[in-house]
Structures are given as C-alpha cells and as structure tokens.
Amino acid sequence: GAGVSQTPSNKVTEKGKYVELRCDPISGHTALYWYRQSLGQGPEFLIYFQGTGAADDSGLPNDRFFAVRPEGSVSTLKIQRTERGDSAVYLCASNSRGDGGELFFGEGSRLTVL
C-alpha cells in the first residue's frame, strides 16, 4: 500500500551492538517523526524532521541515538552500543503539513536487545 513503511519489523541484537531502523514515509510528506514505545506505555517522542533537517531532537534520550534523513524522504534511526533498556517498538510517522497533528504511523520496528 501507500502507507508508512518500516523495516525491519523485528530486530534482535546483542548488548553493545549497532542497530539501524529504516522508515519510508508516505510519498510527498515533508514531516517525519520517530517515537519509541515501551510495553504498556504510550509512544514517546524522539525526533522530528521537516525536510532533511532535524527540527526538534529534544526527545532523543542520549548521544547513542541519532537519526538522518539525507534526501528528505527515507529516514534511518541509528542506535550505537545498544543497551537492554533500548528494547521497545520504534514507531515512525509522517504528515504533509508538519504541524504534528494528524500523523500517519507505520507498524513499527520491534527491537529486542539481549
């Protein structure tokens, strides 16, 4: 379909490893958001892109987390030196206006750090 696509859907890694999660937003959507959701909790904001630039990265928990969107479409969330506490579902969303209201979410990437 034409929705937000996230890969991989599941990723199992070992503590200390590097992980990349990919988001392909809806075509033409200039705004892209990353959220993280732990079990039983609501989604927690990580970072927001307007075009190629990170307009708000205040939700990134520490400098092990980094995200890029080099051509203003696909985005990659990168996690260095993974820890067990990074285990969560990582959600990506996009919208066309960048006002953050009506977001279209992907199915998420479930990350498990052993």
Added chain:
Amino acid sequence: DAKTTQPTSMDCAEGRAANLPCNHSTISGNEYVYWYRQIHSQGPQYIIHGLKNNETNEMASLIITEDRKSSTLILPHATLRDTAVYYCIVRARDTGRRALTFGSGTRLQVQP
C-alpha cells in the same frame, strides 16, 4: 501542552455506543483536542480532532464541553475491531514543538 486524564480501561458491549471521556481542565484557548487509537501490534491511528465545536467523521464523534475542560469520544456502534487503546491529546497547532505527546490512554475492550 495541557495535561489530560483518562480512565485506564473501559468495557463496552458490541453494537452499543462507546463513550470515552477525557479531562483537560488546564486547556488553553489555542489548544486542540486530538484522539488517536492503537490496535494491538499496530501503530497509532488518527481518529478526530476539534477546538471547541463538536466534530463528527466516519469513525467517531467528538463532543467538547462548553468550558472546554473535558471531552468525550463517541463510537456510535462499537464492534470487536474497535478494541484498542484510545489516546486523548491536547496540543496547540502553532507550537514550536511539532510533535504530539501521548499519555497512557484508555484501554477499550468491546465485548461480544
């Protein structure tokens, strides 16, 4: 953004209306009320939003009290597929921070 309070969980019989309440007593004049839902193992789905007038779309109705301190999301004829976590979010449209802040939501269980 204003804080919201929702019940942790609710049950509803299939075919009946589901009325999900949300308190947002500190809402300010430029803040909208948004509702999303999240079905198990899926990403959140936008349902509806409003400022002060009641709103209706193909999914639901949103009733906002006159003082705007609370609102109710109404699913007129709940089905088993409506079982999900429902999030009420209050947010200004012109905020510099362009992301929604989700709380814990209400877990709605539609019973057959």
